Structure formats: C-alpha cells, structure tokens
Amino acid sequence: MNPTIGLIRDWAASWGVPAALVPLVPFLLLLIVLYAVIGLAAYGAQRRWPRADKTIAFWLFVSPWLIGFCLFTVGPMASSVYVSLTSWDLITPPQFVGLANYSEAFQDPQVGQALKVTLLYAVISVPLQTALAFLVALLLNSELWGMRFFRTIWYLPSLVSGVAQMVLFLWVFNPQYGLANDVLAHFGIQGPGWFNDSSWALPTVILMSLWTVGGAMVIYLAGLKDVPTNLYEAAALDGAGPVRQFWHVTLPQLSPIILFNVLTGIIGSLQIFTQGFIAKGGPKDSLLFFVYYLYDNAFQNFRMGYASALAWILFVVILALTAVTLRGSAFAVYYETEMTRKRRRR
C-alpha cells in the first residue's frame, strides 16, 4: 500500500472512524484535494480571463465525470501499461522486464490459438447475428394482432445473464441427457458431443449466441419504424416492388443502424469471456477465447504483467478492426445529414 494512504488510514482509525469506512477517508481527501486544484485553476482563469465564465462553468460542471474518468478509467489503463512491462505475481514486488511480456505473447502458441478462436467466433457469429436480428425485425415490423407478444418473446432471452445462459445451454447440449440430442434421436440422428467435442464446441457457442439477438432486433425495429413512409410511396409510384423497396429504401435507411450493430457486435464478440470461462477453455482449447486466456493468466496463474500485455494486444486488435470497419463503411453507409451538408457545400 502507498505509505501516504497508509498514514491517512491509520490517522482515521485513531480518530475512531469505523473500520468499514476507513478506506473511504483517503479517497474523500483525494477528492477534496482535486477539487481544491480545480477550484484554484478556475479562480485563476476567472481572474485572468473575466469573459470566460461559460467555459469555466462548463469545466466545473463536467468535472465530476472527468475526475471519475481519470481515476477509474485512464488511471487503471495507464497503470496497466506499466504493469505490462513487469513480472508481477501480486505477492512479491513487481520486477521491470521491459518488453519481455509482449515478446513472449508473440511466441506463445496459446495466444495464437486464442486469437484464432476469438476471430473465428467474431467472423462467423457477427454476420449471423446481424442477419438474423434484421430478419426477425422485418418480420416483427408487421402490424398484425399479437405482434407485441412475439416482440417481447424474442427480446426476453437478452435479459438472461451470460453465466445463466451458459449453464442452461450446457444442459440443452448435454450429449447424454440434453434436449438437443433427445430431439435429434426422435429423427434417428445421433447427436454430436456439442461442448464435449473439440470440433463442435465453437459452432455450439455460435449457435447459442443466436439466442440473444433480441437486443439488436429491437434497435432494427426502432430503425424500421423511423423510415419515412413517403419514401416507400414514392418508390411504389416509380414501380418498385417489395424487393426493390427493401434494397433501395429500407437497407440504405437502416445502414447506419446496421453499422452500429456490426461495430458493437465485433467489439462484444472479441471480448467474449463467459462461455470460455464456464467451459474452462473447452476440449483441446477449442473455446480458448482471448479474454478468458487473459483472465486465466491474471487470476489463475497470477501473471499480472503478462495478462496486462495481453490486454493491450487485444486493445490494439479491437482498435484496428474497428478502424477498418469504419473506413470500409464509408462506401456502404448512407447518412442523410451528411448528404445535406455535402449538398449545402456544393
């Protein structure tokens, strides 16, 4: 523990602060100090630039978020950069090892396997989820009696937490007693080993991920409701049938929403963890997802430095893929406001 924080805690304990509240005292003091600094800066700025009242007010109002962001997001991230350059088991003091963790990661065959499994999952599951969610949204966009009931039914699985989902599907796909193989057996088909078979484990997780497309479906549905009806009327007047209307009206109008869902889908799928954790990496590392391997190194093997290096490698991979997707989307995504701006410029 930092010696100053230790001193403050001792001081608080000696003043009779209840033990449970003692850790809060240094944090509150730190907040007071930070606000003293911000207050001083604001006071100084106000004296120097008397007309900057609005700017000062903005920074003061935004400061609670800014402080939280610096303390709880930027701070740990910066700290993890340092930790990634050390060898640290959390018990003995960290030892600086330079780029050794990064170099080890590039030679670690399990990192290769984890990247392969994770990317394969992302490449297959994201398009499937996108297509299924979009298709379901199109079906549920019809104004028929009882449609709200079906919308609720489709959305409900999204509310089930990851661990509960995985436990449920372990039962469904149990090779001996599971529902899936029971149903297949009725048709005379001998079901596979699902999670117990290295060649079936990843397809099973992908199949499982389709159960929770309700979240994306709701977003598509909201987008579909927002497409102006006059566009369809104009297209119909021009002789466009339902297929042409879909390709030339619905799809372009929904393209920003598709991009949003694809982007969040890619980021989410690259961070998949629970399924690998519950299946303990699956047979022959078939479910060794990158974040699970990272967790395993940090909290099972207690290699905090190596795990931090893995975290930064994943960050770079996600950043690169997001950038590529955004760049590629420029040719396929239609933004009405951008067009307006371009027209105005012309």
Place this chain on the structure above:
Amino acid sequence: MKKLLLPTAIAVLLAAGCATGNAPASNKAADNSGEISFSFWGTNSEAASLKAIAAAFEKANPGTKVTTNWIQADYEQKLQTSIAAGTQSTVMEISNTSLAGFAPSFAEQTVDPGKYVQPNISAAMQYQDKYYAMPFAAKPKVMAINTDAFKAAGVPLPSATTPLTLDAFKTIAAKLSHGDGKARVYGSSNLWYRGWLTAAGGGYYNADATACTFGDGTGVQTAQYVVDMQKNRYSPTSTDVQGQDQAQWFAAGRLGTFSDFGPWTVADFAKISKPNWTLVPVPGKGFPMEVDGLGIAKNASGKKLETAKKFVEFASTQQVAQDQLIQGNTALGVPIIAASTPTLEKVLPAERNLAAFTTALKSGEVGPSVAKEAQISGDAEKGMNSYTALGTGKDDVAKILPQLAEKCTQALKK
C-alpha cells in the same frame, strides 16, 4: 495570492503521497490494539464453524476482537489482490495445496508436530523446511457404499477398517453394475484420476516437487484402470456426470459406491435413509488428504501480531476450538488433535461408520505444495481431459501422459 499558497501546498503534498511505492503501511495505531481480522472461504456451515472459533477465542481472551471476513467465491484471487493492495486480513485461511504460492506473504510460524494426531498434518504447513501456517483442520476422504446394492448383488460388505485393493474394487464394481441407458446402475461413482493415482501408490509430483510423476508406470497404469472402468461402464464418464449431482445418483440407487466422500459430504448423506449406506476406507492407499491452516500476514506487527499468534494457536490446538469444526451434522474438516478427533464420529449413528474418517486421518497422505499449483496441474489436467478418455478425448494414455508429465516438469523448473 498568499491565500492560495496553503491549499496549493496541501494539494502538492497529497499528490506526492499518491505516487506508487512498495513500502508497507505503518499501521502503528491499529497494531497496538488486540483487534485482528480473519479471512476464510467456505459454505454457510463452514463459515459458521470458523465464526464460532473466532467467538470462542474472544471469550477466552477478553480484550481481543476478531473481525471475520467470509469470502464466498474466488477466495485465492481476492486474497492475492488484497495482498497486492496491502489490505489483507491479519489471519488468512490457506490449504496445503496453495501454501507455496502464498508463503512469501505469510509470517514464519513455530509449529509443534507433537500436538497433532499424525506428522503429515504439521508437515503439510511447511514450505522449504519452514512453517508458514498452523494447521487447524484435515479433510481426509472415505468411500460410501450402498449396502442394499451389495446385498442384492450377493457381494460381501468390505471391511470397515481395512481398504480394498484396487483390483478387488474393480471386481466389486463389475458385480454391482447393471442395466442400460439412463437407468444404468454403476458400481462406482466417476473416478477422480488424481485421487486414484495416490490410491495406487503413485503421485502427481515427486517428494520434493521437482518433477511431475503422473507419466510414470504407476501413473499410466492408473489412468488405464480409470479408462477401463469407464469403458466397461462400471463407472460413469465425465460426460455422463456433467451437470449431475452424484450424491443424488447415490440416493436414487444409481451408484454402488461413492468414492469422493469428504467431511463436508456428511450433511448431504445424513438425509439419505434409503438406500442404506455406510462408510469404508478408500481402496489402496487412499486419496490425498487436504490440510487447512491459518497463515499470519507478514506485515502484522505489535499487539496485532501477538493476538494473531494466540488466535492461530487457539484454533489449532485447543479442544474448545477444534470441537467447533463440527456444526450439527456437517463438518468443515476432521479435528486434528487427539481430544477432538472422535467428535465427528458421534454426528451420525455408529452403523454409518464415521470412524472411517478417523482411520483415514491417521494414515492420510499429503502431497508436496507447489508454487504455481493451479497453473501447472490445471494445464496437465486440461491436456488429460482433452486428449485422453480420462476426459472427452480418445488418445492412448500411455502416449499422452508421459508427454504431459514432461511439459509439467519443465513448468515446475521455470
């Protein structure tokens, strides 16, 4: 501007204090009180045992206070992060298998081996010839047998005190097994390879933990024994028992024997009146025995350290504390001092033979403690389960196990 100097100075001083450093906190004020904190894992009943021990200590030592910190999940992870933050409890529960990894953060202790029922109990708390924790509970394993199934199959009941040989067990399991599909009755519960390896006289590591030995002749032979038992359907495979509670299978009459029976299992089995059951020793040399101890934080000092030492001594050697390991019909572990050991035997009627625990305690084998146990054994077990029929694989154990043992030895040497 002078008005600004004081807050600025305070800000700079406190900001400087926020810089990272590894020096331990002074803890002067807190060290002079007789108040200590105590972290432990466990179920509701196990936590009740440990809280009762803490309460008994406070009663026996007026002026002391033990604040309990029951960590219900991810115990070692939380312990390790608290050690990194310097906020660990004064006293921490630790098992012999994890001791080596935590030893650098524990204070050295003085343990008198003569106070316990057998020398392996105190030896389990040693790492590199020094004691880093004081033992307070042992968890030997015994085997439950379905006596109704034995009678129905015309098989004589095994001795209540002498273990069966592995071959005799296999013959019995074969006789008890019958039926097909989901109604199949297995002669044995799923076989835990590591346990059966010890039962066969082998070990996961050699005595000084410099090599992994599960790939040697005994290791391969035991693995083949487990695979054969599963292949002949005398015991269920890991896939068969996935998501299943084998104690419920036993209660439903689907298992003739249940070999992974620890003290904490007593409460579950106490509810089973039909089929009739009793306990016997695990075949061969028995399963490895877990010993739980109490470590003291290395940074504890002053009166806090004194109180912590008194507390671990109390929990480890006083009958009033050791008797608390049994709460109702459940047990955190078997008491390790002679005066308290028979306490567990009285929990259930004599025909259940809880005395088998006392027998197992006196002969229990304890494996060496390895610094990166979770990583090393985890990788090896993952390999066994992935590639061989010990898990879901199909490869030959005679080919895979020596390869995994070699990798494991290399990891030990790192």
